[in-house]
Amino acid sequence: MMLAGAQIVEDSVSYRPENASVSIGANPEPQLTTQGFSKMPTRDPVDIQFTNITCTVHLGFNKGSKQILHGVNGRLRPKQLVAIMGPSGAGKSTLLDVLSGYRITGVGGVVHVNGRGRNMKRFKKMSCYIQQDDRLQGLLTVSENMVLASDLKLSIKMDKYEKGEVIEDILTALGLYEHMSTRASRLSGGQKKRLSIALELINNPLVMFLDEPTTGLDSSSCSQVVKLCRDLAQQGRTIVCTVHQPSASLFALFDQVYVLAAGNCLYQGTTKNLVPYLEGAGVPCPIYHNPADYIIELACGEYGEDKIQILTTKAENGRALSWFDDPDSMPTMEVLRKQCPLSVLKEQDPSTGNEETPRSNQRKVLIKRGFLKAKRDSTMTHLRLIVNVLVGVMLGSLFIKAGNEGSRVLENYNLLFAILMHHMMSPMMLTILTFPSEMSILSKEHFNRWYSLGSYYISITIVDLPITIVSCAVFSAIVYTMSGQPMAISRFGMFFAISLYTVLVAQSFGLMIGAVFNVVNGTFLGPTLSVPMMMFAGFGVTLRDLPPYLYWGSYVSYLRYGLEGFVGAIYGLERPKLDCNEAPICLYKYPRQFLSEVAMSPDRFWWDVLALTIFVFVLRIAAFFLLKWKLNAVR
Numbered sequence: 262m263m264l265a266g267a268q269i270v271e272d273s274v275s276y277r278p279e280n281a282s283v284s285i286g287a288n289p290e291p292q293l294t295t296q297g298f299s300k301m302p303t304r305d306p307v308d309i310q311f312t313n314i315t316c317t318v319h320l321g322f323n324k325g326s327k328q329i330l331h332g333v334n335g336r337l338r339p340k341q342l343v344a345i346m347g348p349s350g351a352g353k354s355t356l357l358d359v360l361s362g363y364r365i366t367g368v369g370g371v372v373h374v375n376g377r378g379r380n381m382k383r384f385k386k387m388s389c390y391i392q393q394d395d396r397l398q399g400l401l402t403v404s405e406n407m408v409l410a411s412d413l414k415l416s417i418k419m420d421k422y423e424k425g426e427v428i429e430d431i432l433t434a435l436g437l438y439e440h441m442s443t444r445a446s447r448l449s450g451g452q453k454k455r456l457s458i459a460l461e462l463i464n465n466p467l468v469m470f471l472d473e474p475t476t477g478l479d480s481s482s483c484s485q486v487v488k489l490c491r492d493l494a495q496q497g498r499t500i501v502c503t504v505h506q507p508s509a510s511l512f513a514l515f516d517q518v519y520v521l522a523a524g525n526c527l528y529q530g531t532t533k534n535l536v537p538y539l540e541g542a543g544v545p546c547p548i549y550h551n552p553a554d555y556i557i558e559l560a561c562g563e564y565g566e567d568k569i570q571i572l573t574t575k576a577e578n579g580r581a582l583s584w585f586d587d588p589d590s591m592p593t594m595e596v597l598r599k600q601c602p603l604s605v606l607k608e609q610d611p612s613t614g615n616e617e618t619p620r621s622n623q624r625k626v627l628i629k630r631g632f633l634k635a636k637r638d639s640t641m642t643h644l645r646l647i648v649n650v651l652v653g654v655m656l657g658s659l660f661i662k663a664g665n666e667g668s669r670v671l672e673n674y675n676l677l678f679a680i681l682m683h684h685m686m687s688p689m690m691l692t693i694l695t696f697p698s699e700m701s702i703l704s705k706e707h708f709n710r711w712y713s714l715g716s717y718y719i720s721i722t723i724v725d726l727p728i729t730i731v732s733c734a735v736f737s738a739i740v741y742t743m744s745g746q747p748m749a750i751s752r753f754g755m756f757f758a759i760s761l762y763t764v765l766v767a768q769s770f771g772l773m774i775g776a777v778f779n780v781v782n783g784t785f786l787g788p789t790l791s792v793p794m795m796m797f798a799g800f801g802v803t804l805r806d807l808p809p810y811l812y813w814g815s816y817v818s819y820l821r822y823g824l825e826g827f828v829g830a831i832y833g834l835e836r837p838k839l840d841c842n843e844a845p846i847c848l849y850k851y852p853r854q855f856l857s858e859v860a861m862s863p864d865r866f867w868w869d870v871l872a873l874t875i876f877v878f879v880l881r882i883a884a885f886f887l888l889k890w891k892l893n894a895v896r
């Protein structure tokens with residue numbers, strides 16, 4: 262009999278397309294139960310205390326700054342499901358960002374974990390952050406998402422059957438087992454949310470932060486997700502969610518609530534103590550009124566701004582612990598430190614790097630995932646091929662047989678520049694348009710330590726290479742033969758090499774822009790920054806005619822090396838005189854004459870290759886550092 266876990270592994274390893282027989286509509290939503298989720302936390306529970314947390318953002322040049330959190334305090338107890346509540350703009354997501362360690366800029370205050378100042382590296386190893394938008398690999402099925410995540414997050418010493426058992430356990434507990442062959446993009450909102458949780462549960466985190474896990478869900482899905490979180494918390498985890506305005510029944514599912522208004526804490530304690538707390542503060546909750554609704558109305562200032570002040574003072578901005586159950590028995594920091602001595606922490610601290618698996622494994626899994634995504638997104642793969650064939654045929658027809666005719670040398674030169682434009686624009690724009698959409702998933706997975714940025718970067722470079730090479734080869738073969746360029750393997754090889762290098766440089770340039778700017782700004786910047794490159798390429802204004810003070814431009818324009826390389830490939834290598842069949846006088850019958858006219862030397866081909874190689878490396882490395890900077894800057 263095959264293990265069910267192995268079934269999951271087999272399913273995804275063979276990359277079976279979606280199982281049409283598994284239909285969301287046809288199957289009733291399975292009941293969620295973490296009773297089946299056998300993976301209990303393996304470490305001591307985590308008690309988090311935060312003191313005087315502030316967060317300030319800069320609003321831009323000359324616009325000053327804005328303080329979002331005003332020195333809030335609080336305690337997040339283990340085995341508790343904690344709700345951070347408050348009106349829109351109160352600072353809930355910001356507080357969650359700070360507590361999870363996601364936000365680092367403009368943050369003040371201290372976070373203690375089990376009585377000690379937070380060690381970010383250790384904390385990240387025990388926690389995960391699930392952001393509001395579901396950042397899933399939509400092209401992959403549930404089981405593929407899980408298998409690839411387990412390959413990245415579980416020890417490489419575990420075999421696929423052991424990993425399969427973990428996955429099966431989680432999917433069953435989260436009611437996703439029936440949907441494991443469904444693509445993530447086709448799941449319902451609640452199922453997507455559960456898949457986001459399932460992916461992070463793989464390495465069994467002790468602390469989970471969830472930003473608005475109930476937003477956009479119907480009441481039944483809301484309570485399913487919250488019950489799931491509560492069950493996970495009861496197993497020994499610390500789970501913190503932000504919620505907008507829960508219904509009375511949903512509110513009752515939380516153990517602890519933390520209410521924010523304009524960056525201040527109005528209440529911190531158990532859900533059932535909220536009503537007596539409000540009564541004690543002189544703002545009693547009306548009978549038959551949902552206390553969750555009432556405190557939000559108070560936080561919005563509907564009953565007067567003074568009430569906010571009263572509640573903030575009474576809650577001591579989160580310092581007061583008297584509204585917890587049994588506040589006197591709550592362990593002090595000293596007790597917590599004794600319960601969790603450094604010697605134990607030392608044993609628990611893995612000696613490996615930031616991620617769970619070695620970088621070689623990360624690269625292998627990411628490359629596998631990249632190829633699978635490329636295979637699934639066949640439209641894009643086909644489109645790239647078709648565009649290259651079409652443009653190749655179009656240019657080939659426009660400049661048909663221009664390559665060997667002495668009277669059409671200038672025409673052929675135009676063709677070479679047009680080819681260069683094609684190699685520059687299509688890959689650059691494709692990268693600028695597609696890369697920003699990858700950023701949110703990259704940011705989530707990288708923050709949750711699935712892989713290093715270097716592994717990701719190398720994998721996307723490798724995954725794109727085959728289709729880039731094939732498209733470029735197809736285009737080159739079509740345009741080269743149709744336009745009647747000299748039929749010599751060496752010349753075609755040189756022509757293809759320059760084409761490929763130009764594509765790689767343009768892609769790297771697009772990556773630099775896509776890593777930093779959004780689609781709108783990138784779409785403007787990419788072509789705009791390419792114009793000076795065209796000016797300095799030596800087309801229109803020859804390199805000889807460039808004013809001396811602008812000559813430096815020709816060195817920084819990769820198109821100059823591309824054009825020079827093309828000219829070297831076609832007219833260099835001591836090319837004999839050209840045919841002169843179509844006109845009585847052929848000005849450039851002798852290729853050397855033409856080369857001197859455009860101020861290009863025939864023997865610079867290898868210098869051009871070297872320059873383009875340097876461009877590829879420098880721009881790729883620059884794009885990597887810009888990406889790294891961007892990932893930190895958004896935090």
Ligand SMILES: Nc1ncnc2c1ncn2[C@@H]1O[C@H](COP(=O)(O)OP(=O)(O)OP(=O)(O)O)[C@@H](O)[C@H]1O
Pocket residue numbers: 318319320327329347348349350351352353354355356505
């Ligand atoms: N980078 C930023 N620059 C300027 N203002 C910001 C920035 N980040 C957050 N804010 C502001 O800080 C306040 C709190 O934002 P936050 O997203 O934490 O609120 P929230 O309580 O989670 O709201 P919602 O429930 O609507 O998501 C808002 O007024 C928001 O506009």
